[in-house]
Amino acid sequence: MSELFTGIGELLTNDPGRPRIIDAALVVDGGTIAWVGERAQAPTADRHTFLQGRAMLPGWVDSHTHLVFAGDRSAEFEARMAGESYAAGGIGVTTTATRAASDDTLAALLGDRVREAVAGGTTYLETKTGYGLSVEQEQRAARLAAKAVDEVTYLGAHLVPRGPDGEPVDADEYVDLVCGPMLEAVRPYVRWADVFCEDGAFTPEQSRRVLEAARDAGLGLRVHGNQLGRSGGVELAVEMGAASVDHVNHVDEADVEALAGSDVVATVLPACDLSTRAPLAPARRLLDAGATVAIASNCNPGTSYTSSMNFCVGTAVLQMGMTVIEAVRAATWGGARALRREVGTDDRPAVGSVQVGARADLHVLDAPAAIHLAYRPGMPLTWGVWRAGQQVVA
Numbered sequence: 523m524s525e526l527f528t529g530i531g532e533l534l535t536n537d538p539g540r541p542r543i544i545d546a547a548l549v550v551d552g553g554t555i556a557w558v559g560e561r562a563q564a565p566t567a568d569r570h571t572f573l574q575g576r577a578m579l580p581g582w583v584d585s586h587t588h589l590v591f592a593g594d595r596s597a598e599f600e601a602r603m604a605g606e607s608y609a610a611g612g613i614g615v616t617t618t619a620t621r622a623a624s625d626d627t628l629a630a631l632l633g634d635r636v637r638e639a640v641a642g643g644t645t646y647l648e649t650k651t652g653y654g655l656s657v658e659q660e661q662r663a664a665r666l667a668a669k670a671v672d673e674v675t676y677l678g679a680h681l682v683p684r685g686p687d688g689e690p691v692d693a694d695e696y697v698d699l700v701c702g703p704m705l706e707a708v709r710p711y712v713r714w715a716d717v718f719c720e721d722g723a724f725t726p727e728q729s730r731r732v733l734e735a736a737r738d739a740g741l742g743l744r745v746h747g748n749q750l751g752r753s754g755g756v757e758l759a760v761e762m763g764a765a766s767v768d769h770v771n772h773v774d775e776a777d778v779e780a781l782a783g784s785d786v787v788a789t790v791l792p793a794c795d796l797s798t799r800a801p802l803a804p805a806r807r808l809l810d811a812g813a814t815v816a817i818a819s820n821c822n823p824g825t826s827y828t829s830s831m832n833f834c835v836g837t838a839v840l841q842m843g844m845t846v847i848e849a850v851r852a853a854t855w856g857g858a859r860a861l862r863r864e865v866g867t868d869d870r871p872a873v874g875s876v877q878v879g880a881r882a883d884l885h886v887l888d889a890p891a892a893i894h895l896a897y898r899p900g901m902p903l904t905w906g907v908w909r910a911g912q913q914v915v916a
């Protein structure tokens with residue numbers, strides 16, 4: 523059954539030829555977009571939904587989250603707000619709590635987080651393992667995630683865990699495990715592998731080993747890079763042809779040029795930058811240099827406990843010098859590009875844009891224009907969400 527939407531006050535499409543249509547209309551048929559244009563030219567359809575001048579955007583594509591976890595780290599956050607700085611070691615606290623949770627508990631926590639993300643307009647979602655850090659626990663996280671989200675990333679290389687004596691295990695031996703039995707155990711459930719290339723986590727050499735093993739196993743590559751310092755993560759992501767390097771808070775001119783000259787998406791994480799009081803990732807500089815920028819929530823218990831892409835996009839406009847069209851594009855098409863899903867294939871439509879043939883993932887705001895995301899920060903602006911043409915939030 524086809525459905526015609528009219529009364530769209532502002533439609534952002536991500537179509538470079540026509541990024542914004544005022545007084546727009548749209549037809550959805552069979553889960554994909556069949557027609558986009560001005561209301562005056564709209565064809566008829568089986569059903570009609572009138573949106574009373576509200577803005578419509580592509581559903582958010584959140585390309586970086588860590589949703590498989592248990593436990594609470596609000597005390598760590600409170601201490602940070604009182605002047606402590608973020609350190610990778612906190613990952614171990616969540617690992618202990620996550621390992622102790624039953625499958626049912628972990629699946630329920632994950633399900634709640636996915637529902638929260640969808641309620642906020644997210645229609646395509648990636649999440650990572652990385653709070654298990656043993657063969658069995660990483661496999662469990664990957665298995666649970668594969669049931670709950672669209673894309674799963676293996677992040678066994680999140681932190682070198684502690685052994686039974688409480689001391690960190692030998693880092694190179696742990697990398698052997700990550701590249702061998704752990705990779706094999708998660709392989710059926712994941713499309714991507716990631717590594718936290720940073721002081722206190724994995725060196726560029728260890729990170730390269732992880733990425734090479736993952737590539738040899740047929741996985742796509744992602745990197746957590748340059749979050750706490752110039753970690754070498756950007757260079758490594760470019761060298762290895764990763765799909766995305768995420769965080770990019772500490773980059774120099776050479777890093778920016780390398781990203782601009784590559785196919786690696788620079789994923790910025792505005793909520794994480796605020797929560798860790800990090801220098802904001804230089805989204806404006808990256809865009810001006812010609813790099814592809816994505817915005818993601820990085821929802822996780824340590825550095826960014828929010829899946830609100832509305833908040834991330836508002837912050838990118840308010841604090842990172844992005845225009846609203848750039849920020850919405852980065853949080854939709856950019857996220858899809860970071861997951862290599864911005865172009866459709868024979869068996870799956872593109873996500874991240876409102877163009878003919880793309881999956882009908884639509885986010886309607888209770889506002890006449892997308893700029894309200896920054897103009898009215900923190901307000902509950904998500905009015906309706908459609909995923910593959912089905913309304914999932916009313």
Ligand code: NIG
Nearest residue numbers: 612613718746822823824825
């Ligand atoms: O992307 N940086 C590494 N991983 C997460 C933080 C994880 C944690 O502290 O629990 C991030 O910010």
